[in-house]
């Protein structure tokens with residue numbers, strides 16, 4: 136108070152004795168000027184904003200929420216102004232996943248938020264005890280999986296939570312018994328407790344609607360309650376003392392029947408019957424030993440045979456050494472074309488897929504094949520990317536598939552992985568390469584897609600061209616960008632809860648079918664990707680908003696930036712060198728180069744010299760360049776929305792537009808863009 140009282144007092148002291156009216160005028164002016172500034176900082180106590188800000192201050196590294204600005208409101212209609220907040224006029228959810236948040240989680244500041252229905256803090260590094268949730272009475276779903284919470288959960292932790300339907304606590308370090316209040320939640324539909332150290336018996340879950348319950352990899356014991364006996368046996372795996380359906384029956388020790396020695400006298404030890412039993416036992420033991428020997432010989436034989444096999448498995452294991460360091464994008468398609476046999480010779484025989492495991496299919500309209508079919512197929516290494524290697528495998532049924540091996544998807548539990556894959560399997564768009572099947576093993580995963588005969592956009596843009604292999608012409612490049620934009624827009628609409636719906640947009644993740652129609656690959660993998668690997672290699676993390684100085688918060692506009700870079704790459708034919716370094720480096724950025732060229736009035740020199748068909752298309756090419764640059768505005772608030780970018784790309788025409796600078800020029804004009812002029816470069820008139 137003192138600080139702002141002083142000028143008023145000072146003015147009034149000087150003025151009051153002689154001129155009271157001027158003092159009053161001064162006060163009015165002062166209040167008029169000060170009030171808006173003060174008001175904008177005022178957050179109504181108990182409001183959503185107030186609760187969220189108080190919650191933010193409890194977080195050890197809450198400073199990452201730079202968008203949680205007290206002078207703005209968390210929601211604007213159904214759109215969120217604040218990062219991680221889910222809005223529908225009011226705040227109904229918080230989704231703060233994969234942000235490396237640490238420390239204890241204190242949810243008390245959120246208690247007054249009576250509309251808060253869902254909270255997710257999955258894939259962080261919170262530790263300490265289970266946060267107190269039962270005062271959040273409106274909660275429908277609670278997601279705390281993949282953190283480091285520990286200790287026992289009090290029996291009544293979930294008491295009086297009438298609406299709670301989904302609880303995910305998987306892959307933490309909770310111990311003690313499963314809280315009884317959890318089993319009594321009236322509307323529970325899904326509960327995941329896998330990957331903890333829960334002990335004792337599973338309580339009797341009474342809910343009729345319970346659809347999914349996972350208890351695997353705990354220390355649970357005793358019979359599985361009758362209410363859960365219809366669940367998948369996999370839900371109980373990894374608890375060595377659990378028994379009863381759907382697992383094997385509990386061993387019941389035979390009842391000890393008291394025997395009356397007068398009615399059942401024991402046979403004498405040296406009776407002839409006893410001798411017969413003894414010799415029978417000896418024969419049985421010999422037979423068992425012989426049987427075991429035969430089994431061992433058969434296993435050794437199979438093992439030797441499998442090492443001789445020249446197939447996908449060999450190629451797979453031979454490149455098991457391929458690491459991130461060996462990734463050189465300068466040769467975008469590392470197409471070895473080595474026959475499988477030569478790969479066998481260099482095989483390091485590292486980990487191989489467990490032939491006993493199963494391929495899981497995520498869509499119905501594909502011909503089924505098994506892991507064994509892939510193992511037998513002749514394989515070709517397509518390349519080794521940042522996640523692992525990709526193999527082309529032609530199987531006997533005639534299908535040609537691509538098997539991509541991911542080594543960095545270990546921060547997610549089995550069930551979440553399965554669920555995410557099923558979610559990807561439901562996506563269906565002509566510009567998305569559909570996931571066909573996948574294989575899950577703890578340390579690595581395989582994703583199977585169809586092989587696309589025209590390779591990747593990267594291979595077309597960055598390999599040497601010749602007379603019989605010319606570079607892509609303008610019309611094809613525009614068609615590709617239009618397809619990519621449509622595919623991205625579909626992802627944005629279908630996966631609205633993902634912070635970065637694609638996350639890894641780059642030209643090698645755009646493959647082309649026989650008519651050069653583009654299909655996006657490697658999309659929506661951030662939820663199942665290890666944090667460290669994602670930060671180091673996914674293109675989303677090579678954008679200006681990501682970096683220690685910028686608060687490290689990615690948003691949907693991160694994908695927009697990557698689309699912009701792809702547009703510039705397609706138009707210039709230059710590879711974005713920044714993708715080879717970690718984080719964002721403006722000095723290596725293609726965006727900086729293009730912007731500088733434009734500022735120097737050399738726009739015409741920006742376009743790929745190998746792009747045919749440029750004649751009479753200058754206006755539309757410049758328009759696409761402008762859209763690319765508007766997608767690459769460093770300040771996110773100036774960057775286009777995906778919807779806007781897609782609409783404008785759709786409006787572009789293959790040929791010349793009515794005026795030289797194109798039909799959409801007004802919508803993308805500002806100082807930089809209006810300085811874009813086409814210089815008279817002969818190469819542009821081809």
Ligand SMILES: Nc1ncnc2c1ncn2[C@@H]1O[C@H](COP(=O)(O)OP(=O)(O)OP(=O)(O)O)[C@@H](O)[C@H]1O
Nearest residue numbers: 468517518520521522524525537585586587591643
């Ligand atoms: N379904 C497919 N059809 C044809 N080519 C493909 C297919 N999937 C991948 N490729 C090509 O195989 C090569 C290796 O792909 P891979 O996805 O392993 O690495 P990348 O895309 O270069 O990098 P990252 O691992 O970061 O995605 C790339 O040139 C890619 O375009």
